[in-house]
Amino acid sequence: MSMEAGSTPAPSRYSRQILFNGIGIEGQARIMNSRVALVGCGALGTVQASLLVRAGVGTLRIIDRDYVEESNLQRQILFDEEDVRAVLPKAVAAEKKLRSANSLVKVEAVVDDVHASSIERLLGGFDLIIDATDNFDTRFLVNDYAVRNRIPWIYGACVGSYGLTFPILSGETACLRCVFENAPPAGISPSCDTAGVIGPIVSVIAGMQAAEALKILSGGRDKVSRKITSIDLWDNRLEVIDLPLPHPDCPCCGRLEFPWLDGSSGSDATTLCGRNSVQIRPRDGVRIDLDDLARRLGPLGRLEKNRFLLRAEIDGYQLTVFGDGRAIINGTYDISVAKSLYARYVGN
Numbered sequence: 001m002s003m004e005a006g007s008t009p010a011p012s013r014y015s016r017q018i019l020f021n022g023i024g025i026e027g028q029a030r031i032m033n034s035r036v037a038l039v040g041c042g043a044l045g046t047v048q049a050s051l052l053v054r055a056g057v058g059t060l061r062i063i064d065r066d067y068v069e070e071s072n073l074q075r076q077i078l079f080d081e082e083d084v085r086a087v088l089p090k091a092v093a094a095e096k097k098l099r100s101a102n103s104l105v106k107v108e109a110v111v112d113d114v115h116a117s118s119i120e121r122l123l124g125g126f127d128l129i130i131d132a133t134d135n136f137d138t139r140f141l142v143n144d145y146a147v148r149n150r151i152p153w154i155y156g157a158c159v160g161s162y163g164l165t166f167p168i169l170s171g172e173t174a175c176l177r178c179v180f181e182n183a184p185p186a187g188i189s190p191s192c193d194t195a196g197v198i199g200p201i202v203s204v205i206a207g208m209q210a211a212e213a214l215k216i217l218s219g220g221r222d223k224v225s226r227k228i229t230s231i232d233l234w235d236n237r238l239e240v241i242d243l244p245l246p247h248p249d250c251p252c253c254g255r256l257e258f259p260w261l262d263g264s265s266g267s268d269a270t271t272l273c274g275r276n277s278v279q280i281r282p283r284d285g286v287r288i289d290l291d292d293l294a295r296r297l298g299p300l301g302r303l304e305k306n307r308f309l310l311r312a313e314i315d316g317y318q319l320t321v322f323g324d325g326r327a328i329i330n331g332t333y334d335i336s337v338a339k340s341l342y343a344r345y346v347g348n
């Protein structure tokens with residue numbers, strides 16, 4: 001049942017990938033020993049997770065802070081209507097599907113938020129980080145971490161019918177801050193929640209990111225794209241420009257300043273772009289007893305609860321509270337309103 005190369009057995013399920021010259025049996029063995037962290041499991045993340053688990057990475061850790069909603073199903077290909085009904089966290093729903101796609105891969109679902117005080121715990125010890133987030137705060141944080149620890153990572157983003165991607169090999173190529181010095185201010189750039197997005201561009205960009213991932217993981221680093229690729233599938237445009245060399249004056253990879261990692265640019269409350277929602281995050285280490293919270297909130301409004309989270313509809317707002325005390329408050333963009341709802345109903 002297995003193909004042998006020296007002492008390294010490779011299951012026959014990977015036969016087509018092993019036949020491919022760029023990977024071969026040695027490349028497959030490297031892929032099977034690799035540890036990959038996926039930051040975010042929405043549109044890009046579900047496609048990447050599926051490709052990488054099927055390709056046979058050793059470990060895939062899927063980190064996502066959100067739960068599955070009906071409007072995700074159009075493009076987030078690992079989820080289904082049952083996940084929406086069960087209000088499953090995206091990471092958990094993805095893990096369940098992926099286990100049945102390839103039980104040889106160690107898939108780790110982590111329902112959490114990557115921020116300055118959790119990033120070492122969540123990303124430490126991984127060979128590669130893949131960006132599947134929807135916000136620049138997290139991306140600049142991941143960039144700080146990846147540059148400081150010399151971990152390769154792959155940037156990707158899409159909106160509408162447009163997508164952009166490039167890999168970041170710390171020390172060899174420009175980092176995210178060489179390319180974009182600062183995050184665009186919130187509300188300026190279009191997001192999937194304001195401008196929409198079509199499924200095909202997600203698959204294209206996620207597919208390109210996954211291809212770069214397979215090159216890096218299989219030992220084909222010389223083949224990694226040193227380009228910034230942007231594609232618009234509706235306007236039929238493809239643009240490929242050279243990824244610059246690391247800029248000596250770059251605050252991150254040149255001057256080695258890591259403000260996101262130092263926490264000075266993070267915050268405990270974040271407006272979730274385009275979703276009329278605010279995320280509130282308590283200090284690390286807080287645990288909330290969801291049963292106790294359900295008893296307290298039960299008389300106040302409609303409740304739904306599963307093993308991972310509790311959702312309450314109160315005063316026209318929807319509060320979704322996770323076991324680690326994190327909450328997503330839907331119905332406002334106003335951080336102070338969200339903080340006071342949190343203090344009133346969840347606690348300090």
Ligand SMILES: [Zn+2]
Pocket residue numbers: 174175176177178179246247250251252253254
């Ligand atoms: Zn840089």
